Amino acid sequence: MRLALHINDYSGLGAPREMASALARIAKTAEDVGFARLSLTDHLWQISMLGEEYEPMLESYTTLGYLAGQTRTIELQTLVTAAPYRPPGLLAKIVTTLDVLSEGRAWLGIGTGWNEEEATGLGLPFGSSGERFAHLEEAIQICRQMWSTSRESFVGEHYKLASTLNSPQPVARPRILIGGGGERVTLRLAARYADAFNVYGGPDAGQKVERLREHCEKVGRDVNEIEKTAVLPLPADGADSVEHLLEELRRLHELGFTTVYSAVPDVGTITPLETLGAKVIPEISEW
16 A cells, blocks of 8 residues: 655745745655655645635646656646646646656546636636536546547547647656546546546545446446545644554555545644654555
8 A cells, every 4th residue: 555645735835935945845755755646736726624715825737847856756646637627638738748757757637626716716617517527528538549649639529629649748648547436427437537546535435436346347347457546634643643544544455445645734844754654654565
């Protein structure tokens, strides 16, 4: 089992002129102590569950590009990109660029998006739930086509591309992680398209795996081809509650999850990352 570091709060990283060095220090430490992946939230305003909307928030792909140059092995992604926010041809090019500049470490984490207030506030596309699911599916189809040798057109209900030319191609085709636990549509799309799926690691996480299995059976796909990943929030003293954390990770491991994403409280102080690297990562890597 592996840990992935998720960053969704920039408020503890100092003034704007201090953020770059703070993020570089966090990313380098996470890589050094054994975190497998680094993910960033794809929001433009802070979300209400974490703080006030006016608190600092950096655009995710610009930040990932910077961190690609600060690291060497850790995999990089969003958790997760809101599909309507960027035209999918442009999104495929953005992730391709991240993959090339990171020498093959980029993932595409993607979902429907949910923050209508943010989207409306900044004039971004949003739409109804049904429209966003349709945008998500077509965006994935376009990305897959652009990460192939095809230069053919793409004609969908929502997007039309005259050509899917994409040069250079990625170093390694970015793996696609679909985020969200919706059992009727999201997990159906994961069964059809995803290399990994991501859900909240709460009490119903096992149920999500079973629903994914059912969708895979319907489309004739082996569910074991899809990596099971979960989000597991850490308490404020998360790095010190090692035994409890190991119990939660063991529970998820027994359900079939192999990577867990966590936002680490007080990550800017670095110490919590070092604690997790010393007391948690070595143990779960043996599972």
